[in-house]
Amino acid sequence: MQELLNKYAELKAKSKAFGFAMWMISWDAETEAPHGSMEYRTKQVGVLSSEIYNLRTSKDTIELIYALHEKKDELDQITKKEIIEAKKEVDKIVKIPKDEYIAFQMLISQSSQIWAQAKAKNDFEAFRPTLEKVIAFSKKYTEYLATDTLKGYDILLDDYEPGMTQKEYDAFFDTLRKDLVPFALEVSKSKKRFHDGFLKLHYPREKQKEFVEYLIDVFGFDRNHGVLKESAHPFTSGVSTKDVRFTVKYLEDFFVSSIFAAIHEMGHAIYNQQHDPKLDDTFLGGGASLGIHESQSRFYENVIGRSYAFWQTHYPKLQSIFPEQLGNVTLDDFYQGINRVETSLIRIEADELTYPLHIMLRYEIEKGLINGTIEVKDLPKVWDDLMMKYLGIKAPNFATGVMQDIHWSMGLVGYFPTYALGTAFAGQIHHAMKKDLDIDQLVKDNNIKAINAWMKEKIHQFGALKLPLELIKDATGENFTAQYYVAYLKEKYSNIYK
Amino acid sequence: MQELLNKYAELKAKSKAFGFAMWMISWDAETEAPHGSMEYRTKQVGVLSSEIYNLRTSKDTIELIYALHEKKDELDQITKKEIIEAKKEVDKIVKIPKDEYIAFQMLISQSSQIWAQAKAKNDFEAFRPTLEKVIAFSKKYTEYLATDTLKGYDILLDDYEPGMTQKEYDAFFDTLRKDLVPFALEVSKSKKRFHDGFLKLHYPREKQKEFVEYLIDVFGFDRNHGVLKESAHPFTSGVSTKDVRFTVKYLEDFFVSSIFAAIHEMGHAIYNQQHDPKLDDTFLGGGASLGIHESQSRFYENVIGRSYAFWQTHYPKLQSIFPEQLGNVTLDDFYQGINRVETSLIRIEADELTYPLHIMLRYEIEKGLINGTIEVKDLPKVWDDLMMKYLGIKAPNFATGVMQDIHWSMGLVGYFPTYALGTAFAGQIHHAMKKDLDIDQLVKDNNIKAINAWMKEKIHQFGALKLPLELIKDATGENFTAQYYVAYLKEKYSNIYK
Numbered sequence: 001m002q003e004l005l006n007k008y009a010e011l012k013a014k015s016k017a018f019g020f021a022m023w024m025i026s027w028d029a030e031t032e033a034p035h036g037s038m039e040y041r042t043k044q045v046g047v048l049s050s051e052i053y054n055l056r057t058s059k060d061t062i063e064l065i066y067a068l069h070e071k072k073d074e075l076d077q078i079t080k081k082e083i084i085e086a087k088k089e090v091d092k093i094v095k096i097p098k099d100e101y102i103a104f105q106m107l108i109s110q111s112s113q114i115w116a117q118a119k120a121k122n123d124f125e126a127f128r129p130t131l132e133k134v135i136a137f138s139k140k141y142t143e144y145l146a147t148d149t150l151k152g153y154d155i156l157l158d159d160y161e162p163g164m165t166q167k168e169y170d171a172f173f174d175t176l177r178k179d180l181v182p183f184a185l186e187v188s189k190s191k192k193r194f195h196d197g198f199l200k201l202h203y204p205r206e207k208q209k210e211f212v213e214y215l216i217d218v219f220g221f222d223r224n225h226g227v228l229k230e231s232a233h234p235f236t237s238g239v240s241t242k243d244v245r246f247t248v249k250y251l252e253d254f255f256v257s258s259i260f261a262a263i264h265e266m267g268h269a270i271y272n273q274q275h276d277p278k279l280d281d282t283f284l285g286g287g288a289s290l291g292i293h294e295s296q297s298r299f300y301e302n303v304i305g306r307s308y309a310f311w312q313t314h315y316p317k318l319q320s321i322f323p324e325q326l327g328n329v330t331l332d333d334f335y336q337g338i339n340r341v342e343t344s345l346i347r348i349e350a351d352e353l354t355y356p357l358h359i360m361l362r363y364e365i366e367k368g369l370i371n372g373t374i375e376v377k378d379l380p381k382v383w384d385d386l387m388m389k390y391l392g393i394k395a396p397n398f399a400t401g402v403m404q405d406i407h408w409s410m411g412l413v414g415y416f417p418t419y420a421l422g423t424a425f426a427g428q429i430h431h432a433m434k435k436d437l438d439i440d441q442l443v444k445d446n447n448i449k450a451i452n453a454w455m456k457e458k459i460h461q462f463g464a465l466k467l468p469l470e471l472i473k474d475a476t477g478e479n480f481t482a483q484y485y486v487a488y489l490k491e492k493y494s495n496i497y498k
Numbered sequence: 499m500q501e502l503l504n505k506y507a508e509l510k511a512k513s514k515a516f517g518f519a520m521w522m523i524s525w526d527a528e529t530e531a532p533h534g535s536m537e538y539r540t541k542q543v544g545v546l547s548s549e550i551y552n553l554r555t556s557k558d559t560i561e562l563i564y565a566l567h568e569k570k571d572e573l574d575q576i577t578k579k580e581i582i583e584a585k586k587e588v589d590k591i592v593k594i595p596k597d598e599y600i601a602f603q604m605l606i607s608q609s610s611q612i613w614a615q616a617k618a619k620n621d622f623e624a625f626r627p628t629l630e631k632v633i634a635f636s637k638k639y640t641e642y643l644a645t646d647t648l649k650g651y652d653i654l655l656d657d658y659e660p661g662m663t664q665k666e667y668d669a670f671f672d673t674l675r676k677d678l679v680p681f682a683l684e685v686s687k688s689k690k691r692f693h694d695g696f697l698k699l700h701y702p703r704e705k706q707k708e709f710v711e712y713l714i715d716v717f718g719f720d721r722n723h724g725v726l727k728e729s730a731h732p733f734t735s736g737v738s739t740k741d742v743r744f745t746v747k748y749l750e751d752f753f754v755s756s757i758f759a760a761i762h763e764m765g766h767a768i769y770n771q772q773h774d775p776k777l778d779d780t781f782l783g784g785g786a787s788l789g790i791h792e793s794q795s796r797f798y799e800n801v802i803g804r805s806y807a808f809w810q811t812h813y814p815k816l817q818s819i820f821p822e823q824l825g826n827v828t829l830d831d832f833y834q835g836i837n838r839v840e841t842s843l844i845r846i847e848a849d850e851l852t853y854p855l856h857i858m859l860r861y862e863i864e865k866g867l868i869n870g871t872i873e874v875k876d877l878p879k880v881w882d883d884l885m886m887k888y889l890g891i892k893a894p895n896f897a898t899g900v901m902q903d904i905h906w907s908m909g910l911v912g913y914f915p916t917y918a919l920g921t922a923f924a925g926q927i928h929h930a931m932k933k934d935l936d937i938d939q940l941v942k943d944n945n946i947k948a949i950n951a952w953m954k955e956k957i958h959q960f961g962a963l964k965l966p967l968e969l970i971k972d973a974t975g976e977n978f979t980a981q982y983y984v985a986y987l988k989e990k991y992s993n994i995y996k
Binding site: 036044240 | 511512514515516518519520522523525526530531532533534535537538539541542543544545546549720721722723724725727737738740741778
């Protein structure tokens with residue numbers, strides 16, 4: 001046994017080190033690598049991926065994982081969980097031909113730069129061949145990994161959120177459709193007048209940056225173990241509790257979007273920073289699942305960031321940075337403005353209420369792409385049709401339509417639905433937290449650290465030690481339900497639109 | 499033979515990929531990694547170094563290199579040169595015990611951060627234990643690698659500049675001492691009055707940045723294959739012709755330093771960008787030697803950047819960015835101010851004439867540290883004594899004295915002398931270029947690209963295909979001599995100080 005564990009420790013150290021290198025290269029590629037360096041970098045990424053693949057799929061590794069899995073009940077809690085997950089990965093990865101795996105790694109190491117360039121030029125055709133390759137690989141992936149119980153799009157969905165398949169998501173979206181959508185659409189058609197002209201003013205990048213730097217301290221993101229930077233699309237990327245990085249994109253003509261995106265990413269980042277540090281040397285860092293991760297980002301962004309209590313304390317600071325734009329805007333007008341419900345084109349700029357509609361659209365598209373009822377070349381038209389159907393609006397160009405998101409260019413298919421699921425998790429967490437804390441008062445007192453502490457105890461510390469639905473149940477005392485989320489939204493927006 | 503070459507291609511691809519990963523991690527560590535991430539990063543660097551070490555020193559690799567070396571005359575020019583160098587490395591690396599090599603890699607992956615923190619606190623004692631480890635390893639290194647002809651400090655010197663040992667450097671510095679130092683000291687004592695109050699004014703970081711961005715286009719640094727960033731100490735780091743990065747440090751109270759440091763780094767960077775791209779997949783990128791590299795940075799910084807012709811064209815731009823500081827400063831006053839000779843504390847801020855004195859000081863210290871006549875704990879005193887002896891001044895604190903340079907903290911011992919050698923190479927290159935080009939006119943016409951083209955043809959394209967002294971001879975038609983350098987300086991500064 002000790003011999004097996006020694007071998008496993010060595011394998012783990014190598015995997016972590018290679019993973020660190022790939023993380024570093026990817027962070028650089030997303031934030032500052034020069035365009036002309038792509039081809040050279042891709043070549044190196046190909047070689048490194050091949051090394052990682054060899055390490056993970058070597059006969060020695062497979063035998064080791066299976067041997068440890070046989071004796072899993074003799075292992076400590078962390079190692080046992082790792083081995084259960086590792087066996088799943090080994091079961092999987094041996095089914096994918098090596099050359100296809102490497103080709104895909106090389107593809108996605110450059111595809112998000114191709115996407116960014118094509119998006120900047122509003123040129124779907126420049127991106128199409130790349131996206132076709134991503135979808136083709138995703139389909140082949142589901143074929144290689146099909147089992148008796150899981151096939152097609154379900155494979156991808158379960159990959160991103162263990163336990164969730166089309167059956168569960170269809171049911172989940174049906175609930176939202178029934179309970180939330182009518183309310184959201186009613187609100188979005190409200191004739192209530194808002195004094196929200198301030199939203200459309202020009203807010204210089206440097207000043208926005210100043211406010212985001214201020215927010216970092218308000219939310220307690222640990223700068224000594226993190227980095228803030230800019231990129232084409234905001235994201236968070238943590239390699240351990242000691243190094244968690246997130247990015248913002250400053251939109252000078254839509255500053256609300258930049259600020260809430262920054263708070264959103266900080267939610268992800270604080271989650272990563274608050275894992276038990278002993279998970280740093282394991283494969284269980286990085287969070288329980290995408291849905292749980294999104295519950296954290298949405299909680300910080302919406303429940304805290306868009307609350308009246310939050311701006312009671314921090315609006316004067318924002319006014320002092322933007323005296324010209326906000327000097328004459330009252331707190332109430334500001335609060336209503338940032339919570340205005342309006343059907344809009346861009347997912348990441350959508351309000352809290354209509355956001356799930358954007359996800360439903362993507363969910364249907366992905367389902368069609370993987371199940372073969374939609375082809376990549378038809379995407380622009382499909383997109384327009386669904387936007388019209390769900391939101392009643394049409395994007396004037398690809399950059400604000402079908403090409404707005406980075407995800408597919410990164411090979412992430414099956415990922416979007418977790419966003420909607422995460423908001424529902426956040427609602428349930430909020431309901432549970434209210435039993436322990438006076439959230440509004442803490443936020444008003446600029447004591448978000450107390451909220452962070454609750455999150456750490458109930459959610460953050462565990463990393464991937466627990467499964468998503470297990471974590472939700474343990475943290476809230478109930479099985480997952482979307483009812484608290486719907487109730488929270490109805491209460492909040494009924495007040496604003498009363 | 500084909501089998502050997504295939505194996506070699508595979509080895510090379512892996513080495514390049516690992517090298518790329520280490521380059522990326524190091525670039526990140528120098529420019530933006532959070533302080534608290536050091537320990538975790540160091541652990542990963544340790545594992546990766548160990549992998550690289552295993553790759554380079556495996557029985558297979560050693561046999562392969564020796565086998566190819568046997569048949570080196572059958573190889574193409576590039577592979578032959580690579581194998582000659584690789585054999586030297588293999589000869590070397592097998593002599594260093596693996597655990598010591600890895601411990602040293604881990605040490606230097608964190609030591610420059612320790613140095614930066616200690617320097618910020620002006621705390622030599624906080625840095626001393628780290629520096630002691632660096633020196634101890636350097637000494638052991640020279641013991642492991644000693645040969646009949648090369649031992650001690652000579653081993654380090656030859657590592658950084660092939661063909662140069664204490665004998666050659668002693669002779670070189672003697673020449674400078676005899677021909678240049680009396681002139682430099684005479685000039686530095688000149689009673690000539692300069693209107694250079696503008697040097698000490700405050701120049702905001704953002705404005706300096708604007709001018710450096712302008713300079714990037716003036717000098718023709720290729721942004722599509724490069725990055726500019728900030729760090730505690732300016733440096734250049736290229737991983738291929740497709741990705742060359744350099745940093746600046748904006749000193750708000752000494753902007754001249756920032757600007758010339760930026761031009762200096764651009765000299766390094768343009769050299770790397772102008773290698774023959776076919777060297778990207780070889781071990782022959784990155785330049786012929788440190789001395790040759792420094793000849794390029796010094797040429798761009800001094801011969802171009804500090805010339806009258808340059809500022810005839812670009813001074814109006816600088817004035818437009820800093821109207822308050824420079825609006826009333828004439829071109830002549832500016833030119834004289836930036837070429838003012840004055841003994842000073844900081845090497846990278848030293849003028850063109852007194853610069854070599856700073857190098858002589860470091861050369862003597864390194865010699866003493868390695869040969870055992872100086873101990874690290876005595877460095878502050880030794881530093882003060884030598885500063886007084888050579889420059890007649892005393893640093894008020896460690897940050898502007900013995901702790902000013904990053905090099906030793908990075909394990910670079912034997913590196914400094916190449917700086918002085920490089921300036922002499924630059925003088926000889928300048929003399930040769932004048933036969934082909936009207937340098938002043940090209941600079942005045944904002945046509946530095948024509949100078950870049952000459953450099954590419956004569957120097958840059960070759961990367962490490964030629965040895966330093968061979969390259970100088972081929973480019974200039976003469977064996978290396980310091981006389982053109984001395985003559986250039988005497989002519990320039992006689993004019994300024996006439």
